[in-house]
Amino acid sequence: MSLEVKVHDAQMVILRELLFHPSVSFAKLQKITGMSSDHFNFHLQKLVELKLVEKVSRGTYSLSPRGKEYANKLDTDSNTVERQPKTAVILAVERLKKDGTKEYLFQERLKQPYFGFWGFATGKVR
Numbered sequence: 001m002s003l004e005v006k007v008h009d010a011q012m013v014i015l016r017e018l019l020f021h022p023s024v025s026f027a028k029l030q031k032i033t034g035m036s037s038d039h040f041n042f043h044l045q046k047l048v049e050l051k052l053v054e055k056v057s058r059g060t061y062s063l064s065p066r067g068k069e070y071a072n073k074l075d076t077d078s079n080t081v082e083r084q085p086k087t088a089v090i091l092a093v094e095r096l097k098k099d100g101t102k103e104y105l106f107q108e109r110l111k112q113p114y115f116g117f118w119g120f121a122t123g124k125v126r
Contacts, residue, residue, distance in 0.1 A: 015053075017029060018067070018071065019071045019111055020111055020112075023061060024062070029061065051064055053067055071112055089122065106118050106119060106121075
C-alpha cells in the first residue's frame with residue numbers, strides 16, 4: 001500500500017497531534033478536534049484501517065511505523081503533506097573551553113518519527 005493516501009482534514013488534525021506525542025488518549029484527541037464522539041471515532045478508525053494509527057492500550061493511540069513515515073511528510077504549519085523531498089540542514093556546534101575540553105550542542109527531538117531521541121540541531125529548507 002502506497003503512502004500516497006488521501007486523508008480528511010479532521011484526520012490530518014489527529015495525525016498532527018500524534019506527531020508531537022508518543023501516545024495520546026482518545027479523550028484528549030477528541031477534545032483537540034472539537035468533534036462529537038461518533039464523528040471523531042469514525043475518523044480515528046479510518047486512520048487505524050489505513051494503518052497510520054494504532055491502539056497501544058485501552059483508549060490510547062499512537063502513530064504506527066507507517067504513520068510516522070507519513071506524518072513526517074506533514075508541513076505542520078499548513079497541515080499539508082509535502083510531495084517534494086525535503087532539503088535538510090544539520091548544525092554541528094562545537095565549543096572549545098579554556099581548559100581544553102570540548103562541548104557540543106544537541107537537541108532533543110520533540111516530534112515523530114524519532115520523538116525523545118537526541119542529536120544535532122536540524123531543520124528543513126523551504
